[in-house]
Amino acid sequence: CEEYCWDYGDCGGGSYSDCVVSPQQGNCENGYILDCNGECFNDWYMQFPGVGNGFCNDPWLDYAEEDIVLGPYNMVDESNPSLGNIYTINSYGGFYTDLSYVNSETPEFTESSTSLSHKSGVSAHDYQRKTLDYFWNHHGYSGIDGNGKRTISVVNYTNVAGGLDQRNAFYNAALDVLTYGLGGNGYRPFCAAQDIVTHEFTHGYTAHTSGLIYRNQAGAMNESMSDVFGYLVEAEYQNGGDWTQGEDVHYTGASRSFINPPDYNQPDHVDHPYFVAYNPNPQWSNDFGGVHYNSGITNKIMYLVIAGDTHYGIEVPPLEENLNASRQAAANIWFAWSSFYLDPEDDFEIGRVKMLQACNDLYPDNFNYYQTIASGWASTGIGSEIVFTPGDLNQDQSINILDIVELVNIILNGSPDETQLYLGDLNSDGSINILDIIELVNLILG
Ligand SMILES: [Ca+2]
Ligand SMILES: [Ca+2]
Ligand SMILES: [Ca+2]
Ligand SMILES: [Ca+2]
Ligand SMILES: [Zn+2]
Structure with a gap:
């Protein structure tokens, strides 16, 4: 090193x-x-x-831990070291200058002076605590890096030359630090929302898992991943949450909508006018190829598979009829997809294939889940719906001689899997053999 x-x-x-x-x-x-x-x-x-x-x-960022000023009581959470400590730091009055722990003369953080950042500190801290607890309780993922690494939250940075606009929040991958602006001009402090705090943390989770790069469609999936977990954690701790991102820091409106991405200039289909085409030169000025626009595609897919709806004529049934159960199934699929399947440069087409793979590996016997995921993507113009028809062994949407070949191969190989049994056990006796070939021939002959 x-x-x-x-x-x-x-x-x-x-x-x-x-x-x-x-x-x-x-x-x-x-x-x-x-x-x-x-x-x-x-x-x-x-x-x-x-x-x-x-x-x-x-x-x-000019950030050195030894320079951070201490007070009598510092906002440091060492209550669960296996998930990483949480250090909450005040940047009021600058952009990473004069940093101190959010601190207090007493064990309570109730001062209203903005410069002390007590209110912002409590928000950032509480939402971060809940984010860590969610990732551990639901997915067994500890800390920002999966190995219990500490979280640092810097709150209330303000506008200075060379800094970022204070109406924003960001994750810094070099330092693994989450940072929130003071807001103003129609915005509350950016740490004042569960979905934003989880959004920034999830950029860290993504950097430590799939490593999706922040450009074009990979970047859009990276952005969407942050919105999706923002939704999931808010739902966990706020009575089912809502279908918008960032609403708590806006005096009116929100940053993005899962139900209807075009409300905030995002596409909900690859043919939508808001869809941003591949950019060979992604940079700040073009939003790195539209990462905050095209994220609407996968945000919409997440909404559809959890809540169910018909989108551009394609029916997407919910994963489960019960909303909580549906949300949990989606959470498991998204977490596995991001943690174990996606790679840094994947695009939507590959993302679709990998989500189907993740779904099939997690829920190998659940055709409904598989079809819902495929329909969700298809409804945004990516891939097509998948229909499981008994007899269509090679799943090319027609039944013919090729399926007999496939069925013979399955019989010769022995041990058919669940999907093959569903498609090939045509006389429903629990096994695949010569009798099913006879059924299949009859099916083809009509
Ligand atoms: Ca909310
Ligand atoms: Ca929200
Ligand atoms: Ca076929
Ligand atoms: Ca059979
Ligand atoms: Zn983001």
Whole structure:
């Protein structure tokens, strides 16, 4: 790790001011370089300000733990070290300058002076605590990195030259730090919403799991992942939640809608006028290829599979009739999809295939789930619906001689799986054999 100016935290978390940028490709494929853990890392992150995985790029934010000022009582949560401690830090009056722990003269954080950030600190802290608890209780995922790493939340940064607009929030992957602006001009402080706090944390979760890069459709799925878990955690702790993102910090309206993405200039179909085409030169000025626009596609899919609806003429039945059960099934599928299937440069087409795979692996006997997921994607113009018809062994939507070949192969191979049994046990006697071939021939002959 000493070869790197800053490491991601996985290597002990140090910084080395005198080192020189020297990323190596090693055995990684083109476009990837070795990080401080010896893993292949997409070189896109070298271009993104402040984002790196142990490389010598500028960490962008001037943040040094030893400079953070202490008070009599600091907002530090060590109640569950296995999920990582939570450190909540005040940035009022600047952008990563004069940092102090949110602190108090007494064990209570009830001062109303904005400069002390008690209210914002309590919000950021409480929503972060709940986010960590949700990820652990429902998915067995601990801390921001899956290994119980600490969370740092910086609240109430304000506008300064060279900083970010204070009406925003962001995740910094170089430092694994969540940061929230003070708001103003129609906005409350950006930490004042469960769905926003979880959104930023989920960018960390994504960076540590799939590593979806922040550009074009991969970036749109990254953005959507954050909105989806924002919805799920808000639903967990706020009585089922709602179908908008960021509404609590807007005096009116919200940032995005799951039910109707076009309400906030997002497409709900790949042919919708708001859909952003692939951009070979993704950068800040074009929203990295429309990551905050095209996220409406997968946000809409999440809504459809949980709540069910007909979208552009395609019926998407909910995963479960009971909303809570439906939400939990979707949460399991999305978590598995992101944690174990998606890769950094995947696009929507690949994302669809991988979500179907995740669904099939998690729920191998559940044709309804599989069809719902396929229909959800199809309704936004990605892939087609999948219909399981007994006799259509090769699932090409017609029944003919090719299906007899497939059935013979299944008989020769023995041990058919659940799907093959459903499609091939035509006389419903619980096994596949010569009798089913006779049934299939009759089916073809009509
Ligand atoms: Ca809400
Ligand atoms: Ca919400
Ligand atoms: Ca067929
Ligand atoms: Ca049979
Ligand atoms: Zn985001």
